[in-house]
Amino acid sequence: MRIHVYAIRRSEGWKVDISLDIVTDLTWWSQTGEYNGSRVWLLSEQMPLSLAVGLRDLWMLENRMDHWSAGEWQSGMKIVLSKIWGKASEQLWVGKSPVVIEEGGLIEEGAKRRANREYIPSDIPYLLWSQAQGYTNKGLIMMKKAQDIVRHAEEQLTWNGDEWGGRESESRSKGTKKYEDTMQQEIACRVASLLKGRSLLLSEWMVYMEHHGLEKESNWLAGIQLAYLNGRIDLTASIAPPSRGGLRRRTASSHCRRCGSVAMKATRCASCGSDACTYCEACLAMGRSRSCALLLRGAHRACPADGALAAPSSGGRQDLAPVDADPMGRWGLSPAQREAASAALRFLEEPPSVGGGSWWRRRKERVTPARFLLWAVTGAGKTEMIFPLLSAVLQRGGRALVATPRRDVVLELAPRIAAVFPDTPPVVLYGGSPERWTAGRLVLATTHQLLRFHQSFDLVIIDELDAFPYHNDPMLAFAAEQSCKPQGKFIYLSATPPVQMQLAVRRGALAHVKVPARYHGHPLPVPTRIEIPPLQQCLRHAKLPVVLRKIIEKSTERGAQLFIFVSRIHQIESLVNRLRQVIPPHIRIEGTSSKDERRAEKVLAFRAGEIQILITTTILERGVTVPRSDVIILDADGSLFDEASLVQMAGRAGRSASDPAGQVTFYSPEWTNAQRGAIRQIRRMNRIARRKGYLHELNTSRARL
Amino acid sequence: MIERILAPLHALLAPPIPTCLACGKRMTKAAQGYPEICRACVAQIPWIIRPRCAVCGRSIGCPDCTRPGVAASRHFACNRSAVAYDPLMREWLAQYKYRGREAFTPIFQRMMGQAYKRMASELSGPPHAVSPWHIDAVTYVPLSPSRLRERGFNQAELLAIGAAAAAKAPLIDILERTRDTQKQSSKTRRERLSDMKSAFQLQPHAADVFQQILSRRRTLSKKNEIKILLIDDVYTTGSTLNYCSLALLQACTDLGISAQMYSLTWARS
Numbered sequence: 001m002r003i004h005v006y007a008i009r010r011s012e013g014w015k016v017d018i019s020l021d022i023v024t025d026l027t028w029w030s031q032t033g034e035y036n037g038s039r040v041w042l043l044s045e046q047m048p049l050s051l052a053v054g055l056r057d058l059w060m061l062e063n064r065m066d067h068w069s070a071g072e073w074q075s076g077m078k079i080v081l082s083k084i085w086g087k088a089s090e091q092l093w094v095g096k097s098p099v100v101i102e103e104g105g106l107i108e109e110g111a112k113r114r115a116n117r118e119y120i121p122s123d124i125p126y127l128l129w130s131q132a133q134g135y136t137n138k139g140l141i142m143m144k145k146a147q148d149i150v151r152h153a154e155e156q157l158t159w160n161g162d163e164w165g166g167r168e169s170e171s172r173s174k175g176t177k178k179y180e181d182t183m184q185q186e187i188a189c190r191v192a193s194l195l196k197g198r199s200l201l202l203s204e205w206m207v208y209m210e211h212h213g214l215e216k217e218s219n220w221l222a223g224i225q226l227a228y229l230n231g232r233i234d235l236t237a238s239i240a241p242p243s244r245g246g247l248r249r250r251t252a253s254s255h256c257r258r259c260g261s262v263a264m265k266a267t268r269c270a271s272c273g274s275d276a277c278t279y280c281e282a283c284l285a286m287g288r289s290r291s292c293a294l295l296l297r298g299a300h301r302a303c304p305a306d307g308a309l310a311a312p313s314s315g316g317r318q319d320l321a322p323v324d325a326d327p328m329g330r331w332g333l334s335p336a337q338r339e340a341a342s343a344a345l346r347f348l349e350e351p352p353s354v355g356g357g358s359w360w361r362r363r364k365e366r367v368t369p370a371r372f373l374l375w376a377v378t379g380a381g382k383t384e385m386i387f388p389l390l391s392a393v394l395q396r397g398g399r400a401l402v403a404t405p406r407r408d409v410v411l412e413l414a415p416r417i418a419a420v421f422p423d424t425p426p427v428v429l430y431g432g433s434p435e436r437w438t439a440g441r442l443v444l445a446t447t448h449q450l451l452r453f454h455q456s457f458d459l460v461i462i463d464e465l466d467a468f469p470y471h472n473d474p475m476l477a478f479a480a481e482q483s484c485k486p487q488g489k490f491i492y493l494s495a496t497p498p499v500q501m502q503l504a505v506r507r508g509a510l511a512h513v514k515v516p517a518r519y520h521g522h523p524l525p526v527p528t529r530i531e532i533p534p535l536q537q538c539l540r541h542a543k544l545p546v547v548l549r550k551i552i553e554k555s556t557e558r559g560a561q562l563f564i565f566v567s568r569i570h571q572i573e574s575l576v577n578r579l580r581q582v583i584p585p586h587i588r589i590e591g592t593s594s595k596d597e598r599r600a601e602k603v604l605a606f607r608a609g610e611i612q613i614l615i616t617t618t619i620l621e622r623g624v625t626v627p628r629s630d631v632i633i634l635d636a637d638g639s640l641f642d643e644a645s646l647v648q649m650a651g652r653a654g655r656s657a658s659d660p661a662g663q664v665t666f667y668s669p670e671w672t673n674a675q676r677g678a679i680r681q682i683r684r685m686n687r688i689a690r691r692k693g694y695l696h697e698l699n700t701s702r703a704r705l
Numbered sequence: 706m707i708e709r710i711l712a713p714l715h716a717l718l719a720p721p722i723p724t725c726l727a728c729g730k731r732m733t734k735a736a737q738g739y740p741e742i743c744r745a746c747v748a749q750i751p752w753i754i755r756p757r758c759a760v761c762g763r764s765i766g767c768p769d770c771t772r773p774g775v776a777a778s779r780h781f782a783c784n785r786s787a788v789a790y791d792p793l794m795r796e797w798l799a800q801y802k803y804r805g806r807e808a809f810t811p812i813f814q815r816m817m818g819q820a821y822k823r824m825a826s827e828l829s830g831p832p833h834a835v836s837p838w839h840i841d842a843v844t845y846v847p848l849s850p851s852r853l854r855e856r857g858f859n860q861a862e863l864l865a866i867g868a869a870a871a872a873k874a875p876l877i878d879i880l881e882r883t884r885d886t887q888k889q890s891s892k893t894r895r896e897r898l899s900d901m902k903s904a905f906q907l908q909p910h911a912a913d914v915f916q917q918i919l920s921r922r923r924t925l926s927k928k929n930e931i932k933i934l935l936i937d938d939v940y941t942t943g944s945t946l947n948y949c950s951l952a953l954l955q956a957c958t959d960l961g962i963s964a965q966m967y968s969l970t971w972a973r974s
Contacts, residue, residue: 277857281806284804
């Protein structure tokens with residue numbers, strides 16, 4: 001889009017600003033008495049947004065500009081823009097390169113015309129107002145437009161008839177200006193409250209606005225502008241220009257302000273007329289973020305009242321007492337869960353600290369959310385442990401978010417959380433969710449949805465942070481960080497934290513608590529490794545090793561269901577066929593993978609116990625839990641099976657109290673570090689659990705909520 | 706800190722493996738002519754090599770074109786399309802047009818170029834014909850100004866660049882939309898047909914453009930006849946193309962130029 005850009009001289013100096021509705025700006029500045037000794041230059045009526053924002057943010061204006069002429073303003077602008085964008089600024093300024101078709105001649109007529117028609121004639125700055133002469137002619141034309149808009153608004157009100165009748169006559173007596181302003185203030189207030197904690201593209205805003213009953217017909221552009229002038233929202237371009245640090249060379253590329261990714265793709269754009277309007281490919285699925293797209297955000301103002309969690313009142317201090325205090329009582333947690341939850345709760349109560357870590361980070365004085373890792377083994381009952389945390393935040397009027405990379409986890413968690421917090425039902429967000437624009441204090445979302453939030457939550461809990469697609473996706477990590485208030489808290493949940501995080505834990509750089517035992521108090525099944533030839537070879541010779549067959553028979557005899565993980569999708573079918581030949585026919589064997597259209601159906605049948613043996617890949621390494629189960633991993637030395645996924649797959653066994661000792665077997669021709677590491681990790685957790693006395697206690701009756 | 710120093714080094718030593726633009730999977734070998742997408746995806750493109758319907762270029766039998774009276778109200782000579790509009794192509798176009806994934810542009814342009822060449826060789830008849838079929842100018846179905854601003858690009862215009870480059874013919878921008886019609890995809894056949902009439906007209910500079918085209922023609926034989934190729938993304942009923950053709954033909958008649966309209970679309974549904 002294109003936007004108005006003006007420069008205003010106030011008592012403290014010059015300032016450049018952007019405007020969606022220049023009339024609102026003129027009225028605002030005249031009413032707030034900031035016109036003193038001043039001039040207002042309109043720099044452009046329709047500058048591409050990216051350039052306008054660049055001027056606003058990066059132009060150092062000086063007092064000598066008091067005497068600048070139109071030409072000086074224009075060349076000044078161009079100098080600044082070329083400093084920001086280098087040579088590309090010419091292209092951004094206006095489409096300069098019409099498409100030339102090879103046949104040495106006729107160029108595209110349209111491009112030439114477009115260039116002439118649209119941008120150049122309007123980019124000559126002009127004086128709108130000066131203290132000496134008041135409004136200039138052009139300024140008057142501008143104000144005339146303003147009055148037209150006022151009149152237009154008035155007509156609309158009259159037309160609306162009865163309900164406005166009383167106020168209308170009142171307004172007539174006072175003059176229209178006042179009337180307009182209160183209307184606008186009202187809209188501005190609504191705009192600001194709707195945008196609080198949000199980060200939306202203009203196109204998203206339009207939908208959001210209508211969802212919340214702000215009609216398209218209302219003068220919402222002026223409302224946005226007024227909210228912006230009031231400092232309650234931020235307006236910016238969705239793609240940031242390449243930044244230049246002091247001594248560092250300028251970074252080569254632009255980045256997306258919404259998702260943090262590097263934005264490389266620049267195309268000709270009909271919305272802003274520039275030849276190189278950059279857009280972000282990374283977050284395209286959430287609407288197109290581009291250089292000339294307006295990004296609206298609630299302004300974050302350091303406001304202690306709604307910033308950090310309000311400190312508990314005098315009596316509240318006792319609530320924080322660790323294990324046996326009341327807040328833990330109602331959740332029915334096992335001792336291991338209880339201790340971890342209270343550690344996390346203590347972390348929540350800590351006052352926000354100014355940038356932890358080394359001196360140079362502190363020097364930046366940037367407040368970043370504090371982080372905490374809840375490292376809970378598979379089957380520890382993570383969900384129950386977050387209930388007291390959510391409850392603590394909600395009770396103080398804070399906002400809490402539970403995010404996970406996986407949509408099926410969101411859908412599974414939603415009813416459980418809704419049952420626990422009947423007063424604040426969670427808003428459930430995922431791609432295509434019906435509650436997409438609903439506001440709420442408790443939000444349950446896939447990590448992609450966090451792109452639409454900005455410094456919104458006091459507590460952000462990221463579940464399964466090592467799962468696809470969150471793991472190794474800097475965009476989602478950025479989105480998660482953005483969604484948390486600077487003084488807010490971050491809690492990660494994982495059974496298998498990524499390596500960097502484990503290192504940070506070991507260094508002591510990351511606060512954490514381990515939950516080494518399952519909720520039923522039995523140790524994790526330790527995998528055994530059996531050496532067999534590679535699966536491919538077994539299938540080719542149509543010969544399954546006897547050990548493998550025996551262990552399958554042992555499982556089915558004791559009535560357990562069996563997960564068989566393989567590393568390649570194409571092996572599933574032949575393995576299913578092979579097993580069907582050797583396993584008695586009353587035992588149902590199925591295979592499924594990411595390419596299987598009937599996957600959901602088969603998983604349901606497996607959960608219901610109709611399928612006894614399910615052959616699959618890492619896609620089912622987490623999430624699916626059946627009470628009585630064994631796990632077989634074939635080709636456990638495969639490169640797709642890293643330590644984390646081996647631990648996760650092993651974690652499918654022995655989940656229920658009635659059958660805590662599931663069998664986990666790694667079959668592989670070779671030992672790998674991943675297999676050793678997984679076994680070591682499981683043993684270590686069991687050791688810690690035993691030492692802390694979490695194992696074999698009589699709390700097996702605790703049901704999961 | 707260490708990471709910050711090492712990251713560029715890693716990137717240098719192990720450059721990221723490119724991923725397929727269409728399916729997102731890692732590419733080991735790029736397909737010939739389409740380096741952005743993987744071989745599996747290229748193999749799935751439903752090219753229309755041999756159209757079944759000589760009029761509209763459909764790859765399957767076409768009841769519309771044989772209906773009585775249709776030929777009289779058709780203002781273009783024939784249509785050809787690059788691909789059949791199957792679910793995969795629908796997905797690609799949706800990604801491109803509605804999501805705004807302009808990285809698809811070069812792919813689509815190359816597809817249009819290929820389709821143009823196929824069309825030209827088909828219409829020229831036997832190889833080494835005396836007067837091979839070629840086009841004098843390429844134009845495209847315009848968007849309304851408001852939709853163009855909203856979307857940021859006109860997919861038909863970008864596709865037309867590909868066709869014009871292959872044809873070595875000038876790309877001209879002379880049509881405009883007189884009013885906003887609703888999105889085509891959300892309408893029934895009957896609504897589309899009635900909605901389109903008089904939706905298109907020529908821009909004021911059209912006369913100049915036609916004169917220029919005439920003066921630049923290579924063949925001097927039929928002096929006052931020009932062939933214009935009209936580009937759009939999808940041919941569904943052909944009504945959009947038909948009304949654009951009508952507008953162009955009328956304008957040419959008014960100028961005393963005899964014109965013939967052809968159309969080429971990216972997909973045929």
